[in-house]
Amino acid sequence: MADTVQGRSGSERPAARDKEGIRGGAGVALIHDSATKHVTGEAVYTDDIREPARLVEVHIALAERARARVVKLDLEPVRRAKGVVAVVAAGDVPGINDISPTGTGDDPVFAAGEVVYHGQPLFAVAAGTVHEARRAARLAVVGYEDLAPTLSIEAALESQSFVWPEGRMQRGDLEAARGRATGRISGAMTIGGQDHFYLEGQVAMAVPGEDGDMLVHSSTQHPSEVQHMVGKVLGLPDHAVTIEVRRMGGAFGGKETQANLFACVAALVANATGRPAKVRADRDDDMVMTGKRHDFLARYDVAYRDDGRIEAVEMELAARAGCSADLSGAIIDRALFHADNAYFYPAVKLTAHACRTNTVSNTAFRGFGGPQGMVAGERVIEEVAFATGLDPLEVRKRNLYGEAPRDLTPYHMEVTDNVAPELVAQLERDGRYWERRDEIRAFNARHPYFRRGLALTPVKFGISFTLTAYNQAGALLHVYKDGSVMLNHGGTEMGQGLYVKVAQVVADELQVDVGRVRITATTTAKVPNTSATAASSGSDLNGMAAQAAARTIKERLIRFAAESHQAEPNEVEWLPGRVRVKGDEIGFNELVSQAYTARVQLSATGFYKTPDIHWDRATGRGRPFYYFCYGAALAEVTVDTLTGEYRVDRADILHDVGRSLNPAIDRGQIEGGFVQGMGWLTTEELWWDDQGRLKTHAPSTYKIPAASDRPRVLEIAFFENENREPTVHRSKAVGEPPLMLGIAVLHALSDAVASVADHRVCPRLDPPATPERVLMAIERLRETK
Amino acid sequence: MTNPTPGASRREFLSTAASAPLVAGAAAGVLGGEARAQTTTGAAMAGGQVLVTLKVNGQTHRLSLDPRVTLVDALREHLGLTGTKVGCNHGQCGACTVHKDGVRVLSCLTLAVAAEGSEITTIEGLADGDELHPMQAAFVQHDAYQCGYCTPGQILSAVACVKEGHAGSDAEIREYMSGNLCRCGAYVNIVAAINDAKTKMGA
Ligand code: FES
Ligand code: FES
Numbered sequence: 001m002a003d004t005v006q007g008r009s010g011s012e013r014p015a016a017r018d019k020e021g022i023r024g025g026a027g028v029a030l031i032h033d034s035a036t037k038h039v040t041g042e043a044v045y046t047d048d049i050r051e052p053a054r055l056v057e058v059h060i061a062l063a064e065r066a067r068a069r070v071v072k073l074d075l076e077p078v079r080r081a082k083g084v085v086a087v088v089a090a091g092d093v094p095g096i097n098d099i100s101p102t103g104t105g106d107d108p109v110f111a112a113g114e115v116v117y118h119g120q121p122l123f124a125v126a127a128g129t130v131h132e133a134r135r136a137a138r139l140a141v142v143g144y145e146d147l148a149p150t151l152s153i154e155a156a157l158e159s160q161s162f163v164w165p166e167g168r169m170q171r172g173d174l175e176a177a178r179g180r181a182t183g184r185i186s187g188a189m190t191i192g193g194q195d196h197f198y199l200e201g202q203v204a205m206a207v208p209g210e211d212g213d214m215l216v217h218s219s220t221q222h223p224s225e226v227q228h229m230v231g232k233v234l235g236l237p238d239h240a241v242t243i244e245v246r247r248m249g250g251a252f253g254g255k256e257t258q259a260n261l262f263a264c265v266a267a268l269v270a271n272a273t274g275r276p277a278k279v280r281a282d283r284d285d286d287m288v289m290t291g292k293r294h295d296f297l298a299r300y301d302v303a304y305r306d307d308g309r310i311e312a313v314e315m316e317l318a319a320r321a322g323c324s325a326d327l328s329g330a331i332i333d334r335a336l337f338h339a340d341n342a343y344f345y346p347a348v349k350l351t352a353h354a355c356r357t358n359t360v361s362n363t364a365f366r367g368f369g370g371p372q373g374m375v376a377g378e379r380v381i382e383e384v385a386f387a388t389g390l391d392p393l394e395v396r397k398r399n400l401y402g403e404a405p406r407d408l409t410p411y412h413m414e415v416t417d418n419v420a421p422e423l424v425a426q427l428e429r430d431g432r433y434w435e436r437r438d439e440i441r442a443f444n445a446r447h448p449y450f451r452r453g454l455a456l457t458p459v460k461f462g463i464s465f466t467l468t469a470y471n472q473a474g475a476l477l478h479v480y481k482d483g484s485v486m487l488n489h490g491g492t493e494m495g496q497g498l499y500v501k502v503a504q505v506v507a508d509e510l511q512v513d514v515g516r517v518r519i520t521a522t523t524t525a526k527v528p529n530t531s532a533t534a535a536s537s538g539s540d541l542n543g544m545a546a547q548a549a550a551r552t553i554k555e556r557l558i559r560f561a562a563e564s565h566q567a568e569p570n571e572v573e574w575l576p577g578r579v580r581v582k583g584d585e586i587g588f589n590e591l592v593s594q595a596y597t598a599r600v601q602l603s604a605t606g607f608y609k610t611p612d613i614h615w616d617r618a619t620g621r622g623r624p625f626y627y628f629c630y631g632a633a634l635a636e637v638t639v640d641t642l643t644g645e646y647r648v649d650r651a652d653i654l655h656d657v658g659r660s661l662n663p664a665i666d667r668g669q670i671e672g673g674f675v676q677g678m679g680w681l682t683t684e685e686l687w688w689d690d691q692g693r694l695k696t697h698a699p700s701t702y703k704i705p706a707a708s709d710r711p712r713v714l715e716i717a718f719f720e721n722e723n724r725e726p727t728v729h730r731s732k733a734v735g736e737p738p739l740m741l742g743i744a745v746l747h748a749l750s751d752a753v754a755s756v757a758d759h760r761v762c763p764r765l766d767p768p769a770t771p772e773r774v775l776m777a778i779e780r781l782r783e784t785k
Numbered sequence: 786m787t788n789p790t791p792g793a794s795r796r797e798f799l800s801t802a803a804s805a806p807l808v809a810g811a812a813a814g815v816l817g818g819e820a821r822a823q824t825t826t827g828a829a830m831a832g833g834q835v836l837v838t839l840k841v842n843g844q845t846h847r848l849s850l851d852p853r854v855t856l857v858d859a860l861r862e863h864l865g866l867t868g869t870k871v872g873c874n875h876g877q878c879g880a881c882t883v884h885k886d887g888v889r890v891l892s893c894l895t896l897a898v899a900a901e902g903s904e905i906t907t908i909e910g911l912a913d914g915d916e917l918h919p920m921q922a923a924f925v926q927h928d929a930y931q932c933g934y935c936t937p938g939q940i941l942s943a944v945a946c947v948k949e950g951h952a953g954s955d956a957e958i959r960e961y962m963s964g965n966l967c968r969c970g971a972y973v974n975i976v977a978a979i980n981d982a983k984t985k986m987g988a
Pocket of ligand 1: 870871872873874875876877878879880881882891892893894
């Protein structure tokens with residue numbers, strides 16, 4: 001049977017009716033709800049919304065110093081320039097000139113007095129076209145009095161300059177554990193940052209309404225926060241501001257807090273001019289002015305035994321937070337939460353710092369610090385492997401979490417859902433690890449300058465916001481008189497397929513075809529006080545909230561059906577598209593119509609909060625995660641040792657998504673996450689000059705993976721599992737964990753590099769492992785020979 | 786006012802434009818909107834605007850444009866064809882790919898005036914009425930997108946890739962599609978979709 005959501009001829013693909021007979025219930029590999037619109041260009045993104053009359057376009061002018069006092073800001077020439085309608089700067093903010101997401105007060109919309117990074121917004125120009133606005137902005141006369149900037153993590157550590165109190169986790173007796181060990185190594189590594197490079201850049205369009213109301217179409221993962229920020233800068237209560245977003249052209253964490261600026265600037269201009277205003281950042285400006293994944297400096301000290309078992313780990317992680325706190329506090333925490341990856345450390349002490357530097361304020365990015373912690377943890381494993389002469393996979397397997405007492409994390413949470421050992425064993429077997437290891441060894445011995453490398457790395461990633469309050473969600477469901485259903489929830493669609501998954505959950509609950517459920521744009525006017533669609537939580541939270549709303553309506557209908565048949569509710573059978581009561585079958589539409597006439601409420605809200613989680617940062621103890629996601633990747637690469645260039649020949653992935661809500665969507669997330677993780681660790685290099693200027697601000701200089709970079713062979717399999725916790729249909733989150741599968745590529749490269757010195761020396765290949773870095777590592781290792 | 790030669794790139798043209806001052810005029814031209822004046826197209830108008838005739842998806846449009854307007858801006862802002870996306874505006878991401886006389890071009894690097902006299906096809910013009918183009922259908926079949934933002938560019942590039950005869954093998958497809966970035970990383974499915982569609986396109 002051919003099924004589609006909103007099909008057109010030619011777009012169908014067989015999507016099995018689920019066993020119950022409805023189309024598109026939970027677990028079905030349905031196409032993305034916007035599939036047809038994506039391929040016809042009909043999908044409307046924020047910049048595509050039909051522009052209202054008298055719209056002004058806005059350009060944001062940026063500071064040209066990393067750190068300076070602004071001693072002069074003459075905007076008169078800008079105001080007088082052709083086409084200019086308005087100019088707004090710090091002094092023109094009617095409310096509070098701050099959009100710091102955690103209330104630290106260090107994120108002005110426009111710099112006031114002091115500039116703290118090169119590229120910080122100074123003022124905005126509104127004109128008939130953005131070209132006019134941009135040209136006019138150049139006429140500003142800005143006087144700076146330079147101050148000494150802090151540009152590196154090391155410099156910030158030196159001056160003890162932090163944006164957040166340090167994070168700490170400790171368990172076990174380090175000294176005793178070290179006493180049991182037979183060897184000890186310490187080292188350091190740097191881990192590069194990453195630009196989101198969402199293909200749709202930051203964009204917002206504000207439309208002023210009556211009574212000072214403001215509607216903002218914003219490409220944001222966090223509409224409720226944008227609402228609050230717009231209210232704050234305009235001096236309006238939240239109820240005067242509405243934020244709406246139908247879809248984003250990618251986000252990856254880069255539109256969690258970073259969308260605030262653009263929405264606020266659009267709203268400020270709309271407020272000042274009384275005209276609709278659009279801000280759409282040019283790509284280069286976008287890359288210069290928005291935060292990225294934090295780069296890290298990691299220092300580690302590991303004590304181990306000859307058999308490869310780790311006894312003690314001490315690690316100090318320092319992240320470049322940039323010029324303000326943003327979400328860095330939670331990000332360094334998540335780095336600590338993942339510095340163990342899937343491994344048990346008998347004794348452990350972890351510290352993390354959020355370093356204040358005069359560079360753009362770094363922010364959320366898929367994995368939220370977790371990947372950086374995990375990369376450091378995997379380096380520790382690698383060090384032990386080289387020190388003991390064991391194969392890295394052997395060391396990994398020997399240190400995986402296991403039965404009590406080897407099930408305790410550095411934050412004192414027991415790992416109760418561990419499938420890492422089975423999962424790794426399955427991939428080791430199915431991916432023919434040892435046979436390929438032998439083949440590669442033989443190849444490397446033979447070939448004059450190519451070297452191949454292989455690595456299998458696991459992923460264990462904790463699911464839940466570590467700020468407990470964020471683990472809540474709301475949904476709104478209407479059933480109209482004709483039996484059609486409208487769904488709204490607080491989650492946002494950025495390509496991850498959240499809308500279709502939640503619609504499937506509702507279709508399943510009501511036992512109606514998914515095509516009957518209309519998915520509507522996320523808006524703060526329908527569901528209030530929502531959390532960011534982040535931390536991989538989208539379908540866990542919103543799916544449960546929508547299910548709750550659907551359940552409420554279903555229960556009302558069941559009660560009505562029972563009453564109208566003088567039956568008990570438990571005598572009503574809820575079947576696909578109909579109910580059966582006392583031998584009488586009533587179709588869904590008919591039931592709804594009768595219920596309406598009998599004045600049964602056909603609209604409901606749903607709410608969900610994740611149970612059982614808690615976290616105390618001060619003591620470094622708690623259960624911050626509801627559950628863990630697991631996965632593993634086996635990557636194989638070939639390196640040209642004369643140039644350092646390489647290619648990824650093959651990757652085999654085995655990933656745990658619990659009971660998948662939509663296998664097609666989940667597969668896409670795994671592939672995409674892996675490719676993005678691989679890009680982060682290989683070719684994506686951010687580079688600032690000694691003036692604190694980002695010089696890699698376009699795809700010409702910042703290399704994200706292209707079609708030609710993806711592995712020649714990429715095999716993806718789901719690990720047979722279901723969530724032990726009662727999540728929506730026992731599924732697991734899938735947004736972030738696959739990114740860390742890319743770590744296997746870094747280690748495969750390291751393995752290939754190590755072969756030039758007969759695997760005796762740990763290559764200490766720091767990411768991003770660009771061809772230059774690979775070549776330098778090869779040269780370094782050759783010298784040790 | 787110098788008329789750019791057809792096919793002149795935006796960069797070449799801008800360097801010419803810099804030395805040849807634009808026609809000065811007091812009256813501002815109508816920004817956007819289709820020009821009603823029946824002036825010879827390509828000719829200079831008051832206010833530095835030129836009349837440009839664009840044939841897009843089989844329809845002819847007359848526009849009064851600043852000669853520096855790129856094809857993508859003409860499509861999106863003046864014709865309301867927002868299916869063509871802008872990812873970088875510098876010819877580096879492929880999101881803005883359209884066909885000019887059947888050949889793929891980056892519409893952010895093409896001046897609208899340079900597209901005069903050519904047949905432009907955008908994503909909105911690819912389907913045959915309600916019948917999707919085989920490449921569009923294949924993208925749906927293979928989930929060859931996530932956020933969809935790169936998709937119009939990918940599809941137009943893919944159609945051209947097949948027509949150019951550059952879809953012979955997976956390796957060739959990957960190479961000839963490497964100018965179209967997908968940050969969501971849907972490459973596996975994009976390649977699969979192209980492989981699937983190429984047979985249906987009779988290649
Ligand atoms: S927008 Fe034209 S190539 Fe990027
Ligand atoms: S589908 Fe999102 S960029 Fe390609």
